[in-house]
Amino acid sequence: MTSGVVFDVREFTLHDGPGIRTTVFLKGCPLACTWCHNPEGLDPVPQIMRSSTGARAVGRRYEAVELAELLSGQARILADNEGGVTFSGGEPLAQASFVAEVIDLLPATHIVLDTSGFGGKDAFMALARRADLVFFDLKIVDPVAHLRWTGQDNAPILRNLALLEQLGRPFVARVPLVPGVTDTNENLTAIASLVASNRMLVRVELLPYNRAAGGKYASCGKTFAPGFDEDRAPNADLDPFERAGIEVRVA
Amino acid sequence: MNERISGLRARTRSGAYRAYRLPPAQDLTAECDAHGLSWPARMARLTRRQCEAERVVIGPDERIVFTRTVPTVPAVWTRDQQDRLAAGRTFHEGGLINNICADWGMALSQGLEGRRRVALASLERANAAGDAEAIEFLGAAIETVDAVLELAARYAAEARRLGMDDVADVLDHVPARPARTFHEALQSLRLLQAVVWLSGHHHVGLGRLDQYLWPYLAADLEAGRLDEGGAEELLAEFYIALNRDSDCYPGIQQGDNGQTVTLGGMTPDGRDGVNPLTWIALRVARDVGLIDPKINLRIGADTDLALLELASELTRRGLGFPQYANDDVVIPALEAHGYAPEDARDYTVAACWEFIIPGRGMDVVNIGAVSFPHAADTAIRAGLAGDWSFDAILERTAAEIRGQVHERVEPFERLLWAPAPYYSVLMTDALETGRDHGSGARYRNLGIHGAAAAGAADALAAVQRHVFEIGDISRRELLAALDANFVGQEVLRRKLAEESPRVGLHEARADELLRKLYDWFADACESERTPSGGIVRPGTGSAMYYLWLARGRADGPLAEPVVGATADGRHEGDPFGANLAPTPGTSLRGPISVLQSYAAIDYRRVCNGGPITMELSDSVFRDAESIRKVALLVRTFARLGCQQLQINALNAATLLDAKAHPEQHRDLIVRVWGWSGYFCELAPEYQDHVVARHLHAGL
Numbered sequence: 001m002t003s004g005v006v007f008d009v010r011e012f013t014l015h016d017g018p019g020i021r022t023t024v025f026l027k028g029c030p031l032a033c034t035w036c037h038n039p040e041g042l043d044p045v046p047q048i049m050r051s052s053t054g055a056r057a058v059g060r061r062y063e064a065v066e067l068a069e070l071l072s073g074q075a076r077i078l079a080d081n082e083g084g085v086t087f088s089g090g091e092p093l094a095q096a097s098f099v100a101e102v103i104d105l106l107p108a109t110h111i112v113l114d115t116s117g118f119g120g121k122d123a124f125m126a127l128a129r130r131a132d133l134v135f136f137d138l139k140i141v142d143p144v145a146h147l148r149w150t151g152q153d154n155a156p157i158l159r160n161l162a163l164l165e166q167l168g169r170p171f172v173a174r175v176p177l178v179p180g181v182t183d184t185n186e187n188l189t190a191i192a193s194l195v196a197s198n199r200m201l202v203r204v205e206l207l208p209y210n211r212a213a214g215g216k217y218a219s220c221g222k223t224f225a226p227g228f229d230e231d232r233a234p235n236a237d238l239d240p241f242e243r244a245g246i247e248v249r250v251a
Numbered sequence: 252m253n254e255r256i257s258g259l260r261a262r263t264r265s266g267a268y269r270a271y272r273l274p275p276a277q278d279l280t281a282e283c284d285a286h287g288l289s290w291p292a293r294m295a296r297l298t299r300r301q302c303e304a305e306r307v308v309i310g311p312d313e314r315i316v317f318t319r320t321v322p323t324v325p326a327v328w329t330r331d332q333q334d335r336l337a338a339g340r341t342f343h344e345g346g347l348i349n350n351i352c353a354d355w356g357m358a359l360s361q362g363l364e365g366r367r368r369v370a371l372a373s374l375e376r377a378n379a380a381g382d383a384e385a386i387e388f389l390g391a392a393i394e395t396v397d398a399v400l401e402l403a404a405r406y407a408a409e410a411r412r413l414g415m416d417d418v419a420d421v422l423d424h425v426p427a428r429p430a431r432t433f434h435e436a437l438q439s440l441r442l443l444q445a446v447v448w449l450s451g452h453h454h455v456g457l458g459r460l461d462q463y464l465w466p467y468l469a470a471d472l473e474a475g476r477l478d479e480g481g482a483e484e485l486l487a488e489f490y491i492a493l494n495r496d497s498d499c500y501p502g503i504q505q506g507d508n509g510q511t512v513t514l515g516g517m518t519p520d521g522r523d524g525v526n527p528l529t530w531i532a533l534r535v536a537r538d539v540g541l542i543d544p545k546i547n548l549r550i551g552a553d554t555d556l557a558l559l560e561l562a563s564e565l566t567r568r569g570l571g572f573p574q575y576a577n578d579d580v581v582i583p584a585l586e587a588h589g590y591a592p593e594d595a596r597d598y599t600v601a602a603c604w605e606f607i608i609p610g611r612g613m614d615v616v617n618i619g620a621v622s623f624p625h626a627a628d629t630a631i632r633a634g635l636a637g638d639w640s641f642d643a644i645l646e647r648t649a650a651e652i653r654g655q656v657h658e659r660v661e662p663f664e665r666l667l668w669a670p671a672p673y674y675s676v677l678m679t680d681a682l683e684t685g686r687d688h689g690s691g692a693r694y695r696n697l698g699i700h701g702a703a704a705a706g707a708a709d710a711l712a713a714v715q716r717h718v719f720e721i722g723d724i725s726r727r728e729l730l731a732a733l734d735a736n737f738v739g740q741e742v743l744r745r746k747l748a749e750e751s752p753r754v755g756l757h758e759a760r761a762d763e764l765l766r767k768l769y770d771w772f773a774d775a776c777e778s779e780r781t782p783s784g785g786i787v788r789p790g791t792g793s794a795m796y797y798l799w800l801a802r803g804r805a806d807g808p809l810a811e812p813v814v815g816a817t818a819d820g821r822h823e824g825d826p827f828g829a830n831l832a833p834t835p836g837t838s839l840r841g842p843i844s845v846l847q848s849y850a851a852i853d854y855r856r857v858c859n860g861g862p863i864t865m866e867l868s869d870s871v872f873r874d875a876e877s878i879r880k881v882a883l884l885v886r887t888f889a890r891l892g893c894q895q896l897q898i899n900a901l902n903a904a905t906l907l908d909a910k911a912h913p914e915q916h917r918d919l920i921v922r923v924w925g926w927s928g929y930f931c932e933l934a935p936e937y938q939d940h941v942v943a944r945h946l947h948a949g950l
Contacts, residue, residue: 011841013841080890
């Protein structure tokens with residue numbers, strides 16, 4: 001019996017996969033992207049968020065069976081509506097055995113794994129194998145820049161990306177467009193060539209940077225220091241992808 | 252919308268037609284007294300004088316005419332006379348029959364001359380039988396028919412004079428004779444309905460428009476007289492016309508006028524009634540984007556998803572409608588309450604949400620509310636003080652509900668309606684039987700709403716959890732905290748509010764209590780009967796009671812009891828959820844659990860209507876894929892066996908901006924409780940409630 005920490009369970013999440021879905025946000029992420037818009041998802045333990053409207057507990061520990069029961073209660077409705085359950089975060093790979101146990105306890109349900117791709121090979125294999133569709137974030141291809149902006153090396157991410165082909169799991173590559181950081185022509189071109197040959201690629205989605213990202217940092221007792229020009233419009237350039245024959249859209 | 256329609260819409264929104272308004276109508280009391288007129292004769296005289304007073308107004312680009320110029324409805328009795336008439340009786344909402352739906356299909360297909368012939372035949376029988384009541388009623392009804400015909404003739408003559416021969420030709424034929432085309436049917440409907448308003452009735456519903464108008468449109472399409480585009484243009488003009496005089500309609504706030512339309516659903520003989528006009532009527536409402544008519548859409552578990560997608564585009568537009576009713580649930584519930592199958596299948600939605608029968612219903616669908624929170628709170632406080640078991644608290648809650656139902660019903664045992672000769676002309680059986688619709692209609696039941704059930708279920712669930720199961724709050728402690736409105740008791744209050752089962756989270760304990768509340772409510776209603784044999788229909792709406800039951804009513808007396816702080820951790824004065832909505836402040840996961848919670852209610856027992864009310868952020872509706880998901884959500888509502896659903900697409904920031912800069916948001920429409928209105932035309936306190944509700948309940 002495993003337990004895990006979840007910072008939110010949201011229903012009718014429209015942009016987390018096909019059909020009507022419920023998304024489980026797992027708490028804790030090994031990356032520290034300076035643009036992260038879910039800072040309450042970073043720490044792996046429950047915490048108190050304080051704001052002008054008062055204090056609020058964020059995150060609670062679930063037994064796998066308890067979370068599975070909650071989700072099972074909706075599984076039929078989700079399946080009936082072309083949807084299912086999405087595991088997002090935070091980073092689901094960081095609580096892979098918990099997530100795997102929850103999935104195994106569910107009736108047949110369409111599963112989306114929404115991941116940064118950063119995690120051990122076994123963890124990734126365990127969850128990707130159980131997923132029907134993977135939302136795989138691709139941020140920066142250059143390892144030095146990746147380390148600088150996310151605090152981690154991207155080697156495990158690139159390795160796990162390659163594993164998807166081996167596992168035969170379809171994936172959507174999701175690229176956050178952070179002004180001057182991820183949206184440069186050379187990075188977008190590098191991402192395009194990285195995924196172009198992967199036969200499991202469904203499409204690429206570009207996610208323009210959301211200016212609201214910094215809003216929650218103070219409530220979490222953190223400082224928002226993006227390190228880039230937030231006011232610059234992101235470069236939503238579809239061209240590198242279209243030239244590579246890849247289906248691409250701006251989400 | 253073409254240029255003509257855009258122009259009509261713009262002039263209607265700007266209030267340009269008000270320039271034609273006449274001074275207030277002249278009091279008719281003296282005239283009626285001088286002639287010693289009976290009450291039915293006075294009401295007929297009222298309709299006649301109102302028609303005569305109307306000044307004919309035809310704009311150069313109109314094809315469906317009638318613009319109201321008489322702004323008010325005069326009295327036919329002095330205040331003293333009326334008080335004597337109503338002494339010891341309940342004179343509901345001014346005493347004129349209201350919030351019902353005429354048999355428009357019948358009226359269009361017979362024409363007023365046809366109705367006149369029916370009245371004359373009945374009059375002959377009544378004369379032979381010496382039935383004085385029928386003789387008087389039928390004479391009055393015929394007088395109103397003639398008044399409307401004269402008004403139509405004046406419009407026809409003016410159209411002819413202006414050289415608008417197509418309009419004049421239509422008016423030469425209708426409303427006197429049966430409509431032959433879609434254009435004639437809409438023109439006839441416009442005049443027939445406008446005179447109901449002019450006669451002083453309110454909440455004048457338009458019923459199943461796509462059902463009764465489709466035969467006319469189908470014939471036009473078949474004959475090649477009209478194409479779909481032409482039909483849309485005519486219907487758009489008709490919709491716009493419904494918005495032209497609405498400031499003259501009585502209502503609590505402008506917009507609360509009950510000018511509803513019900514589309515789709517089953518036909519009386521049990522077939523799927525969705526037809527091409529259902530789609531056209533939705534498309535036109537989306538494109539015209541005005542608050543009238545308010546659209547209800549009847550659906551079921553297997554309704555075409557594309558129709559629900561079209562409907563969701565109306566929601567996206569922020570119109571606050573359509574409101575959905577689930578045929579799979581509503582029809583069996585009406586049948587279980589004594590409605591004949593063919594009538595139950597023919598239901599339409601009243602001003603807000605109640606299910607009524609066109610032409611045959613004279614139900615008083617909203618006689619007031621039962622405060623579930625007050626019933627539960629009274630029982631909880633007595634139980635805490637008296638060391639009762641939890642079951643004893645539940646029993647007392649049921650008894651309190653019974654008491655409140657009886658208090659609300661009792662005055663309606665002495666209900667008195669003013670005669671309604673003109674409205675009766677448009678009803679299914681009134682002329683045929685020689686009885687006014689108010690006293691002779693087939694269905695004369697009462698409807699009552701059980702309000703703020705989530706608040707009561709949450710309070711009971713919190714007591715059950717913390718006092719009886721875990722025991723981490725003592726009876727004395729809780730009672731003291733309630734009495735103190737939780738001042739200095741924030742830790743205890745949060746325990747009640749945040750660590751208890753709540754409605755909206757699909758938690759068995761809370762949902763079970765929710766179901767029980769409505770079962771007890773239905774039991775209580777079943778024990779009541781009106782003197783004429785009517786039943787009492789329990790419903791799930793709240794209207795403004797979600798506030799009044801918490802704060803009292805500033806603008807008048809309130810029969811229902813007001814409750815203080817409650818055991819769900821709610822402070823005194825904090826509002827409850829509107830209709831079927833979780834208590835504001837509940838940490839919801841989203842709409843699926845909300846629907847699952849509300850699926851717990853046994854809707855076969857609560858047939859009076861009252862929607863699950865959801866606010867979705869307008870960002871939900873950003874693309875076609877999202878629209879499709881909203882449509883799937885609506886279908887889920889039906890498949891879970893819930894009864895009625897109303898979705899509002901709103902953005903709290905937009906509302907706040909509209910409050911600050913009304914001039915930039917003149918067309919912003921919001922759903923208030925059972926009706927839609929222009930946000931900037933609402934009184935400030937109503938605006939604040941809408942904003943607060945959206946901030947709380949945004950899913």
